[in-house]
Structures are given as structure tokens and as C-alpha cells.
Amino acid sequence: MNNSKKEQNAIILAAGYGIRMIPINTEIPKGLIHIGDEILIERLIKQLHEADIYKITIVVGYMKESYNYLIDKYDVNLVENDDFMVKNNLHSLNLVRQEINNTYIIPCDIWCRKNPFLLDGQDSWYMISDEINHNTNLKVNEFNELIRSQNIENESSMIGICYINNQIKDKLINRLLEFDNDERYDNCFWEEILFEDDKMIIKPRFIDSTSVYEINTYEELRKIDSKSQSLNNEVLTLISKELNVSTHEIYNVEALKKGMTNRSFMFCCRDKKYIMRIPGEGTEKLINRKNEAQVYNLVNKYGISDKLIYINSVNGYKITEYINNSRNCDANNINEVKACMKTLREFHKLNLKVSYEFDLFGQIEFYEKLRNGNKSIFADYEETKEKVYELKRYIDLQPKDYTLTHIDAIPDNFLFYDDKVKMIDWEYASMQDPHLDIAMFAIYSYYDREQVDKLIDLYFDNNCEKSNRLKIYCYIAVCGLLWSNWCEYKLALGVQFGEYLQIQYNYAKTYYEIVEEEMVKSV
Structure with a gap:
């Protein structure tokens, strides 16, 4: 065993709902998605073990029970984040801040072709892909510093894997505590604590974009593994059946955050847009779905509602046509x-x-x-x-x-x-x-x-x-x-x-x- 690895540990952040992964996340949390014959989070754990890192803490929240089997299988420690629905992963990391000491911090939705935990060197670093990303405001400057600015043309892709050594741990722990107690940061990613004056306080570490994938959406999963068993999803199968299409014809899946009761998403199929509603937590006690189906079938005859494609009078799943160029009342x-x-x-x-x-x-x-x-x-x-x-x-x-x-x-x-x-x-x-x-x-x-x-x-x-x-x-x-x-x-x-x-x-x-x-x- 590499002596330098004995003192290292890892924190895997797996508490989030992963709203962009809808509808896959209606059945499994993002960390348990299958890529090939492996489960995403298990691959990360195995790669940590290959690097002689066995002290692993996983912060769980959404579908937390689904991760319990990892305790017996890999001897990991699970910590529950009960506030995962109202706070982002900055809060998750703060819950285990005392574990930070020569620590890899890892999101659960990363698939690495090569083991990223075998890298030499003991300096703190944050992993950056060499792929250009136009959806961020980050760039590595001439001093090999990661900066953020509104006037950047060639942006860098943050991968999410980070190594924090014991030289800066105290500073980051204090910042975690400070930020987590400030409600302004409730929706922030933990990486916010790494920036001072829009410059990251640790150096970037580059990785080839073809060797690492962040899997945030159904389409990203399909791209990396079109035969993933996680694509055998009840909701996708339903859409495929009702629209008489293959699941590969379903694209541009986008979660809709509006709505106090339901989880809904928009998707495209054969150049038309639709909205799929999946009832939210506890709605089975609040809504009589049989009655709702009766109403929809009634009002649909008069053209006063959005066009109904499908409604299930038992579980409340519903598909309607999306009305283009529409807006809610102001x-x-x-x-x-x-x-x-x-x-x-x-x-x-x-x-x-x-x-x-x-x-x-x-x-x-x-x-x-x-x-x-x-x-x-x-x-x-x-x-x-x-x-x-x-x-x-x-x-x-x-x-x-x-x-x-x-x-x-x-x-x-x-x-x-x-x-x-x-x-x-x-x-x-x-x-x-x-x-x-x-x-x-x-x-x-x-x-x-x-x-x-x-x-x-x-x-x-x-x-x-x-x-x-x-x-x-x-x-x-x-x-x-x-x-x-x-x-x-x-x-x-x-x-x-x-x-x-x-x-x-x-x-x-x-x-x-x-x-x-x-x-x-x-x-």
C-alpha cells in the first residue's frame, strides 16, 4: 500500500434529487445509474480502493435507503442530509466537514474511464476538463489560476472532483461553516467556498475530456451507454407506448421546476413538444386521480384545456401537448x-x-x-x-x-x-x-x-x-x-x-x- 494513501479519505456527495436526470430519477437516485455492467457510485468506490483509499463517506438524501447496501458491500459510512430538497451540496459537505483532511471530494454522477485517484502529488487541486464549455464563466489564466468573469470567451469545464490536503483544510472548513449558515448560499454548490475575489484558491488539474463524463441528464446517459439498463424506465416506456415511438425518439428532456404539487418535465418527440406530469410526494393522499381523469376527459371535449394525450386514473401520470409560445397569466x-x-x-x-x-x-x-x-x-x-x-x-x-x-x-x-x-x-x-x-x-x-x-x-x-x-x-x-x-x-x-x-x-x-x-x- 502506498503510505501516502493511508492517510487519505474520500467524500462522495450523493444527496441531491438530481432534477435534471428526470425521469430516470423517479425510480433510482443518480448515483445508482448503470453504465455498462457497473453502477456509477460503485465504480467510483472501486477506483478509490484501487488507489488504496478505503475510508469513504457518502452523503445521502434523496432515496437514501437505496444506498444502504453499500455499507455491507464496501464498508462505507453513510451520512444523511435531511435538507437535500431545500439546500444544495454545500450543505451536504458541511455535514461532514470534520472528515476533510487529505480528502477527495467527489460528485456521485462522474464516470471516469481512467482512475483519477492514482494521480501523483499532494497539493490541493480541482479537476478541469480540457473541453470548451460555453455554459460557464470560468477560465484558466496565464498563471494557471481558475478565474470566473462575465467577459470570457473560452470557458473551462468543471468536473467536480477535488483534492483537499491538510494544509488548507482548516480554512475551507471555516468557510463551509460560514457559508452554510448564510441562507444566501442555500442553493449554491460547495465549490463556492473555493473562490475568493472570483479566483479559485487551489490550482486546476486538467483531464482529457474523453476520459471523464458528468452524467446529469437522460440524454447524457443515453450518449455514454445507449444500452444502459437504467434506460428501461417506466415513464420512458409509457411515453414510447402512448406516442407510438421508440425511446430514442424522445429528446430535449427538461425538468420544469414550477408547480407546488408535482414533478413535471417537458420533452420533444418528432418535432412536437409535450409535458409529462409525475405526481409529487404525498399527492396520493391529496388527489383523487379517478376524479381528475373524469374532469380532464370532460373539459377536453370543450377545448378549454391543454390537449390531453394520456392520463392514468390510478397513479396520476399525465401527458399533454405543450402549447408553443404560451405564458402564464401575469x-x-x-x-x-x-x-x-x-x-x-x-x-x-x-x-x-x-x-x-x-x-x-x-x-x-x-x-x-x-x-x-x-x-x-x-x-x-x-x-x-x-x-x-x-x-x-x-x-x-x-x-x-x-x-x-x-x-x-x-x-x-x-x-x-x-x-x-x-x-x-x-x-x-x-x-x-x-x-x-x-x-x-x-x-x-x-x-x-x-x-x-x-x-x-x-x-x-x-x-x-x-x-x-x-x-x-x-x-x-x-x-x-x-x-x-x-x-x-x-x-x-x-x-x-x-x-x-x-x-x-x-x-x-x-x-x-x-x-x-x-x-x-x-x-
């Missing part, structure tokens, strides 16, 4: 909001019927139960709930024309294109008072009262009865409480919504007071 553009209210009113006038309804107060109770006895994060929740429930009496007394209602009629679910407007995402659609949709649009848009009143006037063409306006105020309070409970359930699953949760809860409190004031005035 809630601060009065003309676009006016068009949305016109579209919403026309949809309601269709008076479509389904066999089930959306029970507002029943859903609040349902979301509470999903918390499994855990109290709300809001100390005054019970008091707020009691006040909001007082509004039920007024709501029940008001006349209503029950019809199919979108329920989630938020600006993001209105698409503009070619002077037309489509409504999308009908997961919650049910029989309800259509005026509920106005309240939903308002609270998602974070409207103040003046904006709320303007929205109501747009829907009713400036002819809204006072009783209806007051009823919509009630709906705003109830829906605020409803969605704050929804957020609390998702929070328990590790899904964060930032200020959205607090804002929805504030609507519940504020609009109860508004209704109370208006009722006193009318007495």
Missing part, C-alpha cells in the same frame, strides 16, 4: 387578469357536472388529520380556526349555482397564446360554488383588498351584489386556512413553501376580520 397585468376572469366566467357558464364536490371545511379537517396529531406551527391556530368556521353559517345561507369549479384557478393555471386563453391543471376540480375560483385567484396572487375588489368587479362586469362580495371575502378566509393546512402537511414531508404558508394563514385571519367589520356595517 397577476399584475390588469388586461391579462381581465381575460382570465372572462375565460373563468365562460367556463362556469358551461354548467358542467361531475358526481362529486369539493367540501371546503371537510378538506380542512382532512389536511389536519394528515398531520398525524402534530400541532400547527401557528400558536393561535385553534383560535383562528374557530373564527373562520363562524363564517360557514353565512356561506351556507347564500344562494349558489353549483357547477364544475376549477378550485385551483390561480394565475399559473391560465395560459396565454395566440390571443387565446387555456386553463390547465384540473387536479382539484369538483362541484362547488364557482365564486370560490375568484377567491383562489386572489390569494395566490397575494392581492390586497383593493386588488381583490377589482378582481371581483372584473368577473362580475362591475355588477357584483354586496352579498356575493361578502361571500367571496368569506371564501378567501376559508381558503387561506385550507391552503395553510395543505402547506403544513407538505412541510412534514420536507417540502418547503417559504412565505406562501404564512401569507395564506394571514388571509384566514385578515379576511375574517374584514367580514366581521362589513357585517357590523350592514346591521
